Amino acid sequence: MISNERFVPLRPRFQPMLFVAAAFSLGIAGEPYLHVPLWLLFGSTVGCFFLGLFSYLNGERTDASPSSTASWILLVGMVCAGMLLARLQRLDVPPQRLRELYRRGIIRPTEPVSIVGRLSRPPEDAPQRVYLDIDVERIKTLKRVHPARGRARLMVPLDADGAAAQYAQLALRYGDRIQVLTFLRRAGRYRNPGSPDYTEYLDQHGYDVSGVVKSPRLIAVRARGRGHSLRAALYRGKRRAALAIDELFSGRAAALLKAMLLGNRHFIGREVADRFRAGGTFHVLVISGMHVGFLAGLLLGMFSLLLRSRWWRFLIVGGVLWAYALMIGLDHAPVVRATTMITVALAAPMLFRRAQIANTIGLAAFILLVVDPEQLFAPGFQLTFLAVLSMGLLAFPVIDRWRAIGSWRPTEKTPQPPRCARWIRQLAEVIYWDQRAFEREMQTSPIRFQLDKSPWALRLNRWPGAQWVIRAIILSVIISAAVQIGVLPAMVLYFHRVALGGIVLNIWVTAGVALFVISALLAFAMAEISIHLALPVVAIGQRLAEWIPSGMELWLRLPWTSFRVAEYTGWARAVYGVYLLVLIGLACAAHRWQPLWFSHPGVGSRQTRGASGRRERQRVARPLPALLLALLVCFTIIAVHPDGVVHRDGWLTISFLDVDQGDAALVQFPRGTTMLIDSGGRWSFHGSSERGGTPDFIEDTLTVGEAVVSNFLWARGLQRIDYILPTHADIDHIRGFSDVMNNFSVGRVLLARAPMTDPEFVQFERARRRAHLPVQFIAAGDRFRIEGVMVDVLWPPRAGEDDESWGNDEAVVMKMTYGRRTFLLTGDISGRVERALVASGVNLESDVLKVPHHGSRTSSTEAFVRRVRPRYAIISVGEHSPFGHPHPEVVARYQSLGATILQTGRWGTITIRTDGRHLEVLTFVPRESRDAARLGGGTGDNLGSEGERGEWVIQVGARA
Numbered sequence: 015m016i017s018n019e020r021f022v023p024l025r026p027r028f029q030p031m032l033f034v035a036a037a038f039s040l041g042i043a044g045e046p047y048l049h050v051p052l053w054l055l056f057g058s059t060v061g062c063f064f065l066g067l068f069s070y071l072n073g074e075r076t077d078a079s080p081s082s083t084a085s086w087i088l089l090v091g092m093v094c095a096g097m098l099l100a101r102l103q104r105l106d107v108p109p110q111r112l113r114e115l116y117r118r119g120i121i122r123p124t125e126p127v128s129i130v131g132r133l134s135r136p137p138e139d140a141p142q143r144v145y146l147d148i149d150v151e152r153i154k155t156l157k158r159v160h161p162a163r164g165r166a167r168l169m170v171p172l173d174a175d176g177a178a179a180q181y182a183q184l185a186l187r188y189g190d191r192i193q194v195l196t197f198l199r200r201a202g203r204y205r206n207p208g209s210p211d212y213t214e215y216l217d218q219h220g221y222d223v224s225g226v227v228k229s230p231r232l233i234a235v236r237a238r239g240r241g242h243s244l245r246a247a248l249y250r251g252k253r254r255a256a257l258a259i260d261e262l263f264s265g266r267a268a269a270l271l272k273a274m275l276l277g278n279r280h281f282i283g284r285e286v287a288d289r290f291r292a293g294g295t296f297h298v299l300v301i302s303g304m305h306v307g308f309l310a311g312l313l314l315g316m317f318s319l320l321l322r323s324r325w326w327r328f329l330i331v332g333g334v335l336w337a338y339a340l341m342i343g344l345d346h347a348p349v350v351r352a353t354t355m356i357t358v359a360l361a362a363p364m365l366f367r368r369a370q371i372a373n374t375i376g377l378a379a380f381i382l383l384v385v386d387p388e389q390l391f392a393p394g395f396q397l398t399f400l401a402v403l404s405m406g407l408l409a410f411p412v413i414d415r416w417r418a419i420g421s422w423r424p425t426e427k428t429p430q431p432p433r434c435a436r437w438i439r440q441l442a443e444v445i446y447w448d449q450r451a452f453e454r455e456m457q458t459s460p461i462r463f464q465l466d467k468s469p470w471a472l473r474l475n476r477w478p479g480a481q482w483v484i485r486a487i488i489l490s491v492i493i494s495a496a497v498q499i500g501v502l503p504a505m506v507l508y509f510h511r512v513a514l515g516g517i518v519l520n521i522w523v524t525a526g527v528a529l530f531v532i533s534a535l536l537a538f539a540m541a542e543i544s545i546h547l548a549l550p551v552v553a554i555g556q557r558l559a560e561w562i563p564s565g566m567e568l569w570l571r572l573p574w575t576s577f578r579v580a581e582y583t584g585w586a587r588a589v590y591g592v593y594l595l596v597l598i599g600l601a602c603a604a605h606r607w608q609p610l611w612f613s614h615p616g617v618g619s620r621q622t623r624g625a626s627g628r629r630e631r632q633r634v635a636r637p638l639p640a641l642l643l644a645l646l647v648c649f650t651i652i653a654v655h656p657d658g659v660v661h662r663d664g665w666l667t668i669s670f671l672d673v674d675q676g677d678a679a680l681v682q683f684p685r686g687t688t689m690l691i692d693s694g695g696r697w698s699f700h701g702s703s704e705r706g707g708t709p710d711f712i713e714d715t716l717t718v719g720e721a722v723v724s725n726f727l728w729a730r731g732l733q734r735i736d737y738i739l740p741t742h743a744d745i746d747h748i749r750g751f752s753d754v755m756n757n758f759s760v761g762r763v764l765l766a767r768a769p770m771t772d773p774e775f776v777q778f779e780r781a782r783r784r785a786h787l788p789v790q791f792i793a794a795g796d797r798f799r800i801e802g803v804m805v806d807v808l809w810p811p812r813a814g815e816d817d818e819s820w821g822n823d824e825a826v827v828m829k830m831t832y833g834r835r836t837f838l839l840t841g842d843i844s845g846r847v848e849r850a851l852v853a854s855g856v857n858l859e860s861d862v863l864k865v866p867h868h869g870s871r872t873s874s875t876e877a878f879v880r881r882v883r884p885r886y887a888i889i890s891v892g893e894h895s896p897f898g899h900p901h902p903e904v905v906a907r908y909q910s911l912g913a914t915i916l917q918t919g920r921w922g923t924i925t926i927r928t929d930g931r932h933l934e935v936l937t938f939v940p941r942e943s944r945d946a947a948r949l950g951g952g953t954g955d956n957l958g959s960e961g962e963r964g965e966w967v968i969q970v971g972a973r974a
Contacts, residue, residue, distance in 0.1 A: 021415065024372070024407070024605045026085040031376035037089040038380055041096020042387045048097065052105075055098040062091025100387045112150060112164035112222035116200045120160060121153065121223065123199040123894050128154040129166060132239060135343055136188045136249050139256075140280035141713050142173040144181065146227075147345075148192070164222035165345075168196055170230060181230040188249050189241025195232040196225040203892060204722045205672045205922030205938050208581075208729030218392045220345040248341035252276060262537055262552050267559035271534055273299045274527070277342040277349060280713065287714035289566045292576040294498065294505070294516025295523045301342060303402070304524065306352040308531070310335060310360065324364060332357050347389070351398050354378050371406040375399065393508040397501055404500025407601035409493045419609050420446025423455075423465060432609040440468040445485045449475035487521075494520045499645075500597060502652060503590040507581055510728045510757075512653045515575025519566060526565075530558040578757045579655045580728040593648040599641045655733060666803055666832040669925040670864065671726055672918040672938070673718050674892035675899075676746030679839065679864065680727065681830070683801040689737040690727075691828075691839060694718040695749025719753030726923070727758065736761040741841035742825040743767070743775040752781040763789045767813050767820035775820065792826070804831040808856055809847060822867060823847050829860065833930020838882060840866040840873075848878035858882045861933060862926055865889045865908070869900020869917075874907060884913050886926065886935060893919035 022028040066087035107114050115121045131150040138145040146168045153162045172178045186192070200213060200223045216224060227233060240246055256278075259271045269281035279287075279299060290296040298304065313331045321327050339346075339353040355378040362374045379399055382389055389395045419432040420442030432439055447467050456462050474481040494517045505511050513519075533555040540548035570576055582589055664684045671678040673694030681689040695718050727735070735758050740748040754760070763782055768791075769775050782789070793812035798805050809827035825841025838860035843851075844867065851858060863884035866873035868891040887908045891899045900917065908915055914935075916924050922938030 021411075021608055021610075022370070022605065024602050026089065027082075029370050029372040029376065030085075031374075031380060032372040033085075033089055033376070034092050035376035035379040035383070037092035038096040038383055039390055041093040041098075042100045042383060042390045043096075044093075045097040045100040050097065052098075052101060055094055055101060059091055059094040059098050062087055062094060066091060096383070096387070099384070103387055108163060110161050110163045112153075112162055112166065112198075113200060115153070115160060115162060116198070116223055120155060121198050121200075122155075123197060123201070125156055125197070126195055127198050127225075128193060128195050129162070129198075130154075130193045130236065131166070131191070132241075133186060133188055133190050133192065134165060136253065137186050138278065138280075140278075143169055143171045145169055146186070146192075146194075147221075148194070150222075165220055166198065167216075167219075167221045167224045168194060168227050169225070170227045170233070172230075174229070177230055181233075184230060184233055184235060186233075186235070187238075188246055189239030190235055191237040191239055193234045193236055194227055196227045198223040198225040200224070201893075203672075203674050203919075204718075206722060206726045206729075207923060207938065208725035208727075209672075209722050210716070210725070214391070217388060218347065244337075245340060248337060252341050258538055258541070259534075262541060262548065263534070263555060263559075265556075265559075266563070267530075267534075267556045270299070270530070270559050274301065274305060274531060275534075277301050277346050282714045284712045284714045286563050289563045289570065290523075291509070291511070292513065292570050293519040293523065293566050294511070294513030294576070295519050295566070297397075298523060298527050301346070301349045301352065303352040303355055303398070306335060306338075306349070306356045308528065309338065310356050314360075328360050328364065332360060347392065347394055348398070351378075351382060351395065354382055355402070371410055375402050375406050393504065396504050397508075400501045400504055401497045404496045404597075405493055408500065408597070408604060409496035411601075411604040411607070413489055413492060415604075415607055415609050416442040417446050420444070420471075421448070422610065423452065424463075428610050434609045440470070441488075443468040443471040444474060445481070445488055447471040447475070448481075490521045491517065494518070499649070502649065503593055506579055506652055507590065510578050510581060510725070511576065512579055513576045515569055515572065519569060523562060523566065526558060526562045530555055530562065533558065578724075578728075578733075579653060580731050580733050582652075582655070583729065583731060589648060589651050593645070593652060596641055596644045596648055599637065600645065603638055603641060655731070665927045665929050666830070666835075667925060667927045668830075668837060668862070669726075669730075669923055670888050670890055670918055671723065672892075672922045673722055673746075673750070673890070674919065675868070675895055675897070676718065676750075677741070677841070677864075677868075677890045678718075678723050678750065679890075680730070683803055684832070685801045687736045687800055688732060688734070689739060689800075690723075690735050690751075690754065691739045692741055692747040692841075693723050693738075693750030693754055695745045695747065717750065717753055719750030720757070723750045724753055724757045727754070732758070734759040734761070737764055738762075739764040739826065740778065741766075741839075742822060743769060743772045743778070743820040744822070744842060745774050747842070748774050748778050751778055755781045755785045755787065760785060760787050763787050764792050765789055766792055766807075766810055766826050767824055769818045769820045771818050772820060802832065805829075806831070808851060808854075809843065827851065829858075832928055835862075835928040835930060835933060836860040837862045837864075837926075838884070839864045842867040842870075842873075844872050845875045845878075848873065848875050852877050852881050860884055861928075862886045862888065863913075865900070865904070867899075868895065868897075869904045870897070871901040871903060874904045876907065879907050879911060883911055884908070885933075887913040887915045888924055888926075889915060889917045891917060891919055893917070895919070 024032075026033040066084045069087055070084035112121070121127055129148065129150050130152050131148040134147045134149045138147075148166045148168060150162045150164055150166050153160050170181060172181055200216065203212060204210070216222065256272060256276060259268050259275075263271060266283070266286060269283070269286075273279040273282055277300075282299060287296070287299065290299055310331055313334055314327065317327045317330055321330070335353050335356060339349045342349045344350055355375070358378040358381070359374050362377075382395070416438070419434060419439055422428065422432050424430075432442075449467070449472055452465070471481075474484060497520070498513065498517050502512065505513070533551050537548045537551040537555060540551060581587075666684055667682040669680045669682075671680070671694065676694035677692040678694040679691045681691060683689070735754065738751060738754065738760055740751060742748070767775075768779070768789075770779070791813075792807050794807055794809050795812075796807040806829045807826065808829055810824040822842040823844055823846060825843050825847075826839075827841060827843060827847070828839045830837040830839070836859070838858060840863070848866065858878070858881045860882055861884065863882050863886070865887050866878075869889045889900045900915075905915060916935070916937065918924055920939070924938075925934075925936040927934040927936070
């Protein structure tokens with residue numbers, strides 16, 4: 015009889031909590047799609063648990079094997095329990111909750127609201143602004159006072175004259191009861207395929223609504239509060255730590271320390287953050303398992319010298335870790351996840367006879383999901399557990415077995431050599447064989463013998479420390495590669511990035527960051543003694559903060575170390591599921607691999623044991639080549655996305671994106687050529703559109719070009735844009751192109767002007783030159799044909815030598831004609847240009863008009879609108895424009911001519927397709943969620959629905 019006393023396969027019997035967490039997650043994920051009555055969910059959950067318990071007890075009574083049947087029944091019960099908990103959480107929304115008040119229209123984004131509540135944490139500093147988290151007690155609208163519950167996240171800009179001094183006079187701190195006049199919002203601003211869901215972001219971070227307070231004068235302190243004494247003390251410690259960082263460190267080093275130790279990433283510059291993202295190492299800038307594990311290791315090492323009781327060590331270290339998590343903020347999901355996982359890992363050896371890492375991971379996931387089932391859908395949660403599962407189920411089982419192979423020597427229980435390939439045995443011996451320890455053992459052993467070990471292992475043993483270095487490098491590469499392989503689907507789906515260079519970068523960046531943090535902690539300790547004593551250590555930390563990103567940049571210059579990819583949509587997304595199934599198969603194979611066979615004396619013959627070993631090896635070896643090949647194929651399909659599972663259906667398609675206050679439109683020609691006209695850009699009343707203030711520091715914030723336009727293009731399966739065309743150099747039209755040129759392969763840039771005195775165009779030109787893109791200048795009178803579509807440039811006139819401006823009245827106006835259908839794209843032209851176009855006598859009549867200047871009152875003159883007579887008027891502007899766009903007079907003017915008005919801020923992406931005869935109009939926001947009468951007159955068109963996120967479609971027959 016052969017049994018394995020060291021390695022166990024992946025089965026519910028050995029890793030129960032892993033399977034429990036997986037079943038529970040399956041129930042949560044499936045609940046939105048399975049409309050099962052609540053009573054049936056409750057009955058199924060209770061029934062499965064009782065049936066499973068009965069099956070187990072009955073098996074025990076009859077001496078049968080009860081574990082398998084009972085286990086699967088209980089797992090079905092956990093699926094039902096996950097569905098039940100998710101349903102209950104979704105239904106349990108009190109009527110006073112802020113999100114419910116917003117849903118019912120009591121809170122409107124266009125009406126000011128006075129809120130009263132307490133600061134749930136100290137104000138959070140950021141460049142030129144501060145964030146306030148308020149536990150709201152009541153709100154006052156224009157009509158009445160409402161009791162309210164929930165948390166609001168408010169941003170207070172401090173870049174106006176005197177704003178910082180006004181805010182300082184408030185002296186806000188944790189627990190203060192304040193009253194604030196603000197505008198609150200909850201709905202997402204950008205509604206396009208691929209754009210981040212702002213509502214989900216708020217829910218995942220524990221906020222009901224967000225808002226902007228225009229001035230600190232709109233904040234009044236009602237009462238000073240001490241808050242909870244423990245939290246107040248922890249927050250004071252956090253504040254002192256931030257002041258100590260600013261006192262000792264500066265610039266990049268201070269920003270990195272605030273992010274890694276205190277969870278404040280607002281001071282990380284975009285350039286540095288982009289390098290960490292490109293290298294797949296951004297997790298080191300977030301307080302994650304690595305940081306909490308590092309702290310736990312330091313504490314355990316210290317208390318192991320002082321305390322002998324494992325329980326006391328666990329209680330003290332766990333208490334310190336949770337105090338740290340409370341100081342950072344329990345609404346900071348990465349900290350809570352990391353602290354929970356480390357706490358479970360510390361408790362596992364005392365709770366289980368043998369602490370399987372899979373059980374530890376499963377128990378941590380189960381606890382987190384019971385507390386908040388919605389975490390399952392958070393990208394951070396998925397990436398965290400994909401990473402730890404890749405380590406625990408792929409890397410560590412292989413490493414554990416290699417350790418057994420490399421350190422094998424004959425014993426009573428393991429008399430036979432390891433059963434594995436020769437190269438595996440030799441590599442394992444290079445990593446783990448200790449010749450000196452074996453020789454010492456032979457000197458005291460009554461039986462002496464020699465073992466045939468790898469000559470490389472014997473050579474390494476002659477050099478003290480060499481084997482340890484080789485082992486650390488090889489094992490780090492294995493773990494890092496397993497993590498990169500495991501998180502690939504999530505990285506592509508959420509961030510559209512493949513970071514092959516991260517396999518190496520994760521190793522040395524983690525080592526560099528560890529040295530940086532250790533030097534900083536040492537500097538803080540030495541500064542308590544003498545500031546002059548700490549200065550040399552501070553200088554080392556400052557150098558490390560500069561060297562780490564610089565070294566990453568050099569590595570990332572190599573080809574294929576990091577690149578962006580599109581995501582698959584529709585049925586093609588199944589490739590991600592197949593990839594994960596292959597990884598599960600590899601994890602099962604790794605756990606089933608039994609290189610050592612433990613013999614029980616007197617049981618079975620040598621031949622029996624040999625035959626059993628051969629059968630077990632065959633069970634592992636047979637599927638392994640197929641699994642590895644499947645992994646390679648799926649990895650290649652995901653990482654090397656074919657450009658544009660492109661649209662080549664013979665239809666001209668124009669998609670007008672929701673970029674809030676701005677323009678962006680993707681043109682897809684009948685055989686797949688693409689043109690991006692404008693790219694949006696975030697607008698701000700406080701100077702620059704995308705915050706960052708000084709030229710030396712650009713804050714790492716979401717940009718329209720990355721989060722909206724690039725994500726939309728990836729969601730459309732595109733990796734190349736053939737033409738990009740900014741209509742003019744306003745920030746809300748041109749800013750996003752910098753990200754597009756960085757993320758995509760671009761064929762050619764079309765320009766009407768090149769104003770090198772315009773700062774926005776200068777930024778665009780720098781990005782174009784970095785990408786080495788050719789330029790073609792266009793002007794009124796130019797005509798070219800692209801795949802059967804006639805493109806006429808109607809404006810502006812050709813630039814003169816002294817023409818250095820590229821504003822609204824120099825915006826490019828284009829007319830596209832395909833068969834009997836015409837599209838007129840007008841940029842931000844004013845009434846003056848419209849009158850010039852009307853006077854020129856050119857045929858302006860079009861089926862679809864991109865309304866000039868977002869529906870501004872200065873455009874869309876009566877004569878121009880009558881000359882165009884559009885069937886559809888597309889207004890590219892947010893739902894609540896700060897400039898009052900579109901103007902009611904303009905809307906009425908188009909309606910009077912029977913045009914259907916579609917606004918991107920209300921309908922999301924508006925896509926219009928034509929085969930030259932018929933028109934199809936599709937919108938991203940479902941028809942059911944909007945009252946079409948609010949948007950303008952109907953045309954008697956036949957309305958239907960089509961697939962993606964409830965798009966509705968208008969189909970229009972051919973014109974006579």
